[in-house]
Amino acid sequence: MKLISIAELETLAKRPREVCVSIFLPTYHAGAETQQNPIRFRNLIRKAEELLIEHGCRSEDAKNLLEAVRTLDKYEFWQHQSHGLAIFRSQDFLQYYSLPLDFAELVIVSNHFYIKPLFPLFHGxxxxxxxxxxxxxxxxxxxxxxxxxxxxxxxxxxxxxxxxxxxxxxxxxPSHMGTPGATGGRSAAPGGVTVFHGHGAGDxxxxxxxxxxxxxxxxxxxxxxxxxxxxxxxxxxxxxxxxxxxxxxxxxxxxxxxxxxxxxxxxxxxxxxxxxxxxxxxLQSQQEAMNQYKELLGTGKASSQIRETIPAAYQGRVDKLVVAVDRQLWGTFNPDTQTVEVHPDAELNDEDLLDLAATQTILNGGTVYAVESADMPDHTPVAAVFRY
Missing domain, CATH: 3.30.420.60 (eRF1 domain 2)
Structure with a gap:
């Protein structure tokens, strides 16, 4: 199993803005439960097809886009899984990762890849x-x-x-001089060199x-x-x-x-x-980031507001970002006007603003800590520390 690198993460984040499908599913890697892997996989493919159609794709185009993903569904593929599978598909691009993360089942169709579930691999x-x-x-x-x-x-x-x-x-x-001792010994390494491997006092x-x-x-x-x-x-x-x-x-x-x-x-x-x-x-690094956030909150150098955090992330001002990995905050961001709209439920062309903030922070050299909602400071979905 090869872990995804930060360079690969950045490649996903920098893909051209087009129709992108991101699929996450938990996988079993041993025992009879492995039979559930292809069933879950096929269900999520169907969900991805439905979402593509909702986003304006013709049914035939949606099927064609996902055909390369369907071809993964083979016996050999399912014999080499870890705890979670992440799949990224857009026109002329397909990448997947078997990772030691327990993903929740999730399909996101957007104009960029959804990568927030990967961030726990990069804590500090x-x-x-x-x-x-x-x-x-x-x-x-x-x-x-x-x-x-x-x-x-x-x-x-x-x-x-x-x-x-x-x-x-x-x-x-010379190796022939090596003789075992009461508290240590010698042995011949390759090439006839005697190697000490004990506690003898005269060695x-x-x-x-x-x-x-x-x-x-x-x-x-x-x-x-x-x-x-x-x-x-x-x-x-x-x-x-x-x-x-x-x-x-x-x-x-x-x-x-x-x-x-x-x-x-x-x-x-x-x-x-x-x-x-x-x-x-x-954990100390993560805790220090949370402590710094609490100390700076109210000074203009930290924020728990997504409307402040996303423009700052785009501008490269976010030094540290703590974000809830297990929830989404739907809305839109206009880079030209630097304005953020937050919606109570996902609407057409919405994106997870938490994913957007985390991605831009990484691309601009900041550090992201993706944690469970229960571990977030002040139980907010986002906590940012600004460089300036």
């Missing part, structure tokens, strides 16, 4: 990394609240044998070998993550962690670690333990 740029350390294998995993995946480091990281063989061959210890040479190796790993990771500001969590047995920390220069390495042999842990286990470490950081 809420991704993190796990560096899983062992004496012969190093893995880098990228995670969010919902998902974890291993990153292919082929050609990025050197092996321990390469570092010791080519950098300091005089420091290598300074082996610790130095690992230190050299970890310095090279750190250099490679610094280059690989040079554009990143995401937290990094170490996972490994206790004796390896301080050796790597001494070598580390990545500014966002966290103090807390996952203790244990990561080779014996499934990615899901690493993800669960890492999320316990990083979740407070992401």
């Amino acid at each position: 740029d809420g991704h993190f990394y796990i560096l899983a350390l062992s004496h012969d294998v190093i893995r880098l995993l990228k995670g969010t609240r919902y998902h974890i995946e291993e990153i292919d480091l082929t050609g990025v990281l050197p092996s321990l044998a390469e570092v010791l063989r080519f950098e300091e061959p005089e420091r290598q210890t 300074e040479d082996e610790k130095e070998n690992l230190s050299q190796y970890f310095h090279r790993v750190n250099q490679a990771l610094r280059e690989f993550l040079k554009e990143e500001h995401a937290p990094l969590v170490l996972a490994g047995v206790e004796y390896l962690l301080p050796i790597y920390r001494q070598a580390n220069t990545y500014a966002y390495l966290l103090d807390a670690s996952i203790i244990g042999n990561p080779k014996l842990m499934a990615p899901e286990e690493l993800h669960a333990q890492a999320w316990e470490i990083v979740e407070p950081l992401f």
